[in-house]
Amino acid sequence: xxxxxxxxxxxxxxxxxxxxxxxxxxxxxxxxxxxxxxxxxxxxxxxxxxxxxxxxxxxxxxxxxxxxxxxxxxxxxxxxxxxxxxxxxxxxxxxxxxxxxxxxxxxxxxxxxxxxxxxxxxxxxxxxxxxxxxxxxxxxxxxxxxxxxxxxxxxxxxxxxxxxxxxxxxxxxxxxxxxxxxxxxxxxxxxxxxxxxxxxxxxxxxxxxxxxxxxxxxxxxxxxxxxxxxxxxxxxxxxxxxxxxxxxxxxxxxxxxxxxxxxxxxxxxxxxxxxxxxxxxxxxxxxxxxxxxxxxxxxxxxxxxxxxxxxxxxxxxxxxxxxxxxxxxxxxxxxxxxxxxxxxxxxxxxxxxxxxxxxxxxxxxxxxxxxxxxxxxxxxxxxxxxxxxxxxxxxxxxxxxxxxxxxxxxxxxxxxxxxxxxxxxxxxxxxxxxxxxxxxxxxxxxxxxxxxxxxxxxxxxxxxxxxxxxxxxxxxxxxxxxxxxxxxxxxxxxxxxxxxxxxxxxxx
Amino acid sequence: xxxxxxxxxxxxxxxxxxxxxxxxxxxxxxxxxxxxxxxxxxxxxxxxxxxxxxxxxxxxxxxxxxxxxxxxxxxxxxxxxxxxxxxxxxxxxxxxxxxxxxxxxxxxxxxxxxxxxxxxxxxxxxxxxxxxxxxxxxxxxxxxxxxxxxxxxxxxxxxxxxxxxxxxxxxxxxxxxxxxxxxxxxxxxxxxxxxxxxxxxxxxxxxxxxxxxxxxxxxxxxxxxxxxxxxxxxxxxxxxxxxxxxxxxxxxxxxxxxxxxxxxxxxxxxxxxxxxxxxxxxxxxxxxxxxxxxxxxxxxxxxxxxxxxxxxxxxxxxxxxxxxxxxxxxxxxxxxxxxxxxxxxxxxxxxxxxxxxxxxxxxxxxxxxxxxxxxxxxxxxxxxxxxxxxxxxxxxxxxxxxxxxxxxxxxxxxxxxxx
Numbered sequence: 001x002x003x004x005x006x007x008x009x010x011x012x013x014x015x016x017x018x019x020x021x022x023x024x025x026x027x028x029x030x031x032x033x034x035x036x037x038x039x040x041x042x043x044x045x046x047x048x049x050x051x052x053x054x055x056x057x058x059x060x061x062x063x064x065x066x067x068x069x070x071x072x073x074x075x076x077x078x079x080x081x082x083x084x085x086x087x088x089x090x091x092x093x094x095x096x097x098x099x100x101x102x103x104x105x106x107x108x109x110x111x112x113x114x115x116x117x118x119x120x121x122x123x124x125x126x127x128x129x130x131x132x133x134x135x136x137x138x139x140x141x142x143x144x145x146x147x148x149x150x151x152x153x154x155x156x157x158x159x160x161x162x163x164x165x166x167x168x169x170x171x172x173x174x175x176x177x178x179x180x181x182x183x184x185x186x187x188x189x190x191x192x193x194x195x196x197x198x199x200x201x202x203x204x205x206x207x208x209x210x211x212x213x214x215x216x217x218x219x220x221x222x223x224x225x226x227x228x229x230x231x232x233x234x235x236x237x238x239x240x241x242x243x244x245x246x247x248x249x250x251x252x253x254x255x256x257x258x259x260x261x262x263x264x265x266x267x268x269x270x271x272x273x274x275x276x277x278x279x280x281x282x283x284x285x286x287x288x289x290x291x292x293x294x295x296x297x298x299x300x301x302x303x304x305x306x307x308x309x310x311x312x313x314x315x316x317x318x319x320x321x322x323x324x325x326x327x328x329x330x331x332x333x334x335x336x337x338x339x340x341x342x343x344x345x346x347x348x349x350x351x352x353x354x355x356x357x358x359x360x361x362x363x364x365x366x367x368x369x370x371x372x373x374x375x376x377x378x379x380x381x382x383x384x385x386x387x388x389x390x391x392x393x394x395x396x397x398x399x400x401x402x403x404x405x406x407x408x409x410x411x412x413x414x415x416x417x418x419x420x421x422x423x424x425x426x427x428x429x430x431x432x433x434x435x436x437x438x439x440x441x442x443x444x445x446x447x448x449x450x451x452x453x454x455x456x457x458x459x460x461x462x463x464x465x466x467x468x469x470x471x472x473x474x475x476x477x478x479x480x481x482x483x484x485x486x487x488x489x490x491x492x493x494x495x496x497x498x499x500x501x502x503x504x505x506x507x508x
Numbered sequence: 509x510x511x512x513x514x515x516x517x518x519x520x521x522x523x524x525x526x527x528x529x530x531x532x533x534x535x536x537x538x539x540x541x542x543x544x545x546x547x548x549x550x551x552x553x554x555x556x557x558x559x560x561x562x563x564x565x566x567x568x569x570x571x572x573x574x575x576x577x578x579x580x581x582x583x584x585x586x587x588x589x590x591x592x593x594x595x596x597x598x599x600x601x602x603x604x605x606x607x608x609x610x611x612x613x614x615x616x617x618x619x620x621x622x623x624x625x626x627x628x629x630x631x632x633x634x635x636x637x638x639x640x641x642x643x644x645x646x647x648x649x650x651x652x653x654x655x656x657x658x659x660x661x662x663x664x665x666x667x668x669x670x671x672x673x674x675x676x677x678x679x680x681x682x683x684x685x686x687x688x689x690x691x692x693x694x695x696x697x698x699x700x701x702x703x704x705x706x707x708x709x710x711x712x713x714x715x716x717x718x719x720x721x722x723x724x725x726x727x728x729x730x731x732x733x734x735x736x737x738x739x740x741x742x743x744x745x746x747x748x749x750x751x752x753x754x755x756x757x758x759x760x761x762x763x764x765x766x767x768x769x770x771x772x773x774x775x776x777x778x779x780x781x782x783x784x785x786x787x788x789x790x791x792x793x794x795x796x797x798x799x800x801x802x803x804x805x806x807x808x809x810x811x812x813x814x815x816x817x818x819x820x821x822x823x824x825x826x827x828x829x830x831x832x833x834x835x836x837x838x839x840x841x842x843x844x845x846x847x848x849x850x851x852x853x854x855x856x857x858x859x860x861x862x863x864x865x866x867x868x869x870x871x872x873x874x875x876x877x878x879x880x881x882x883x884x885x886x887x888x889x890x891x892x893x894x895x896x897x898x899x900x901x902x903x904x905x906x907x908x909x910x911x912x913x914x915x916x917x918x919x920x921x922x923x924x925x926x927x
Contacts, residue, residue: 343560377813
């Protein structure tokens with residue numbers, strides 16, 4: 001985004017091109033805003049957008065996406081934060097402008113790391129999906145044309161010829177419906193998310209997409225464009241960051257979501273290898289406990305497991321030297337001799353600690369990353385046990401850990417609803433014998449830290465040092481407490497957060 | 509053909525790289541007609557040298573340079589990587605973010621170890637003629653989908669030299685695919701899901717997508733011979749219990765399989781019993797309606813390693829590289845004769861070298877070829893060995909690509925003349 005130049009540009013007279021600028025309530029954010037805006041407005045837009053995205057995230061966990069409740073809650077929120085909330089209203093220039101500008105501000109804040117980008121894209125997509133689904137058929141057509149995504153609809157003859165295949169490859173479609181439904185012929189590149197899960201017919205590099213699934217096509221396009229734009233923004237970020245008015249604000253915005261950064265090792269060296277066995281039973285989340293056990297049993301872990309577990313151990317404070325010793329002592333009990341270990345495996349451990357290759361200090365995996373990417377296959381023990389195990393096996397495993405039958409039922413219920421992180425949180429409650437975890441779980445290292453806090457005598461004993469970054473962490477965990485135990489309390493959450501932000505800004 | 513000793517590699521490799529490696533078609537393949545500027549020059553190669561020394565980001569100005577380097581270094585293994593934005597050998601000289609993998613063949617890696625839970629004959633790195641059928645099925649299923657569903661033309665299927673097969677999809681448009689599109693493709697092609705913690709790894713729901721029904725019709729002809737007779741998956745209690753574990757509980761109650769199985773003679777009969785029961789109790793839209801197909805797929809359907817296909821910068825062992833453990837050359841597979849492909853008939857480097865020695869002794873008397881240029885002599889050299897038919901398959905593949913490129917060029921120039 002060319003920020004500096006825009007700053008210098010003269011403010012356009014409001015009103016002259018209002019209609020042209022935002023012809024649709026839904027935006028594709030292809031052009032960055034090109035007007036002057038006050039710092040105060042910059043701040044308030046950004047904070048409102050951030051709040052909105054957080055609401056989107058929380059609703060996505062608590063309700064079925066696209067369900068009635070989800071839609072109602074989201075609409076309320078949009079209205080409260082003064083974003084455009086209904087597609088029909090023509091005269092909402094201010095809301096559309098706010099939507100436009102605030103989106104681009106957050107791009108600046110959320111382009112800096114892979115985790116941030118992932119989070120931002122996910123929330124923006126959910127928001128976009130909601131808004132797109134609110135459009136009428138007519139508006140959809142108009143919008144598709146506006147963003148240059150009109151595809152060729154297949155003729156009646158072709159449809160008749162392919163009828164059987166179309167019915168078999170499009171879930172929820174019957175012979176009767178197919179006649180009235182429009183199908184588009186879309187190149188496979190543009191329909192990735194549809195053919196990936198075999199929801200469309202794929203023939204000779206083209207997919208046949210029913211009108212009702214066009215939202216997936218548009219979303220896919222939206223994501224590709226956004227992800228590319230974020231990468232570009234990241235590259236030009238140094239120019240923006242040299243502006244000392246914006247830099248602290250942007251940094252702060254990006255910090256306020258993702259929670260603590262577990263790559264910063266406060267605890268380095270505070271763990272000794274002998275304690276790991278005991279800790280794995282007491283304080284490891286199930287995924288890590290499982291990896292640890294597999295490592296001890298097989299004296300080996302495959303790559304996915306070594307990454308997930310190795311980085312977790314780094315996060316809880318194992319130093320590079322300890323890590324090398326730990327892995328080596330285990331591997332040489334199996335088929336790997338010391339020499340082979342030094343040649344084949346030591347490299348990747350040093351790599352994890354940023355001592356090899358491109359020398360990135362790798363961050364421990366978050367729950368989202370574990371749940372969404374690289375599912376385990378034959379011979380793997382990584383992944384999220386709540387996501388990647390058969391319910392039956394999960395049940396057995398939990399039984400063997402002496403979890404009460406009612407507890408197991410509750411956990412399996414959450415798993416069934418695809419709330420894997422909540423299931424893990426439940427597991428925490430049951431194993432630590434507390435009624436309320438008091439945090440919302442999104443990282444295995446967070447699980448460990450919370451468990452240690454609890455076991456070493458209550459969480460109030462340890463006071464956080466008063467660096468701004470840490471107070472922010474505390475704030476965000478407090479906030480998530482609210483959002484977790486009282487799902488409807490987005491008001492409270494918002495207020496706390498606003499206070500926090502205000503305090504931060506006046507400090508500066 | 510036995511008798512390969514890994515320790516003899518340092519003696520054999522120089523001979524192999526000097527006289528047998530098919531540099532001609534190999535260079536032609538990776539130059540892709542020289543259409544894109546510096547395409548070959550920006551390609552990453554990596555060598556594994558003696559004692560597992562790994563050298564990445566090698567790149568060469570021309571196929572001839574590559575040939576020279578291979579003859580100098582005599583790598584134990586050669587991997588092929590992506591085409592980068594800059595010459596990989598200079599990757600340290602450009603700004604870190606600027607050095608990006610831009611293009612690569614879409615590759616698939618199918619590895620027999622991934623089938624360990626459904627193979628009774630061997631485990632991990634071992635293979636035998638019995639389980640090799642799994643690779644044949646895998647190639648049939650994936651290749652059909654690539655051609656018919658994805659509209660792909662140029663596929664090179666290669667035996668990895670030990671326990672699996674690789675596929676290189678080389679179409680111009682496919683080489684440009686993003687990693688996202690590659691992973692979507694692998695997911696489309698994947699039906700067997702889950703690790704050791706998942707018992708039932710294939711779950712079908714209505715409607716059955718054409719990809720699945722077409723794949724099933726390719727798997728079915730092999731199932732009886734391979735799974736029931738060869739692997740004998742219902743042969744004894746221990747192994748039929750694994751199959752019965754896939755039957756949902758509510759159906760199992762009706763079936764009384766465990767009581768009736770021992771009364772039957774062999775796997776084939778037990779399978780018929782199971783199928784009959786299922787046909788009788790088939791209920792629309794109930795889970796278990798597709799049980800028979802699910803079992804077949806779990807035991808036979810290809811298992812792809814998504815990580816190899818997804819990453820543009822992922823390296824894959826090059827065709828005609830020697831497998832350092834088995835000594836077998838990684839050779840292209842002729843799809844026309846797929847059912848007859850025998851991994852144990854693939855020559856090892858030691859066998860090839862001994863063939864060369866015998867041929868040379870015969871020729872020694874003639875002494876007329878001394879004046880011939882090296883290159884010519886080399887083409888004739890591999891023709892004297894059992895590598896020849898495999899090189900021919902490779903040449904046909906490269907020729908076919910050349911032909912269709914020429915067709916494209918003609919079409920384009922025709923269009924231009926119209927203007």
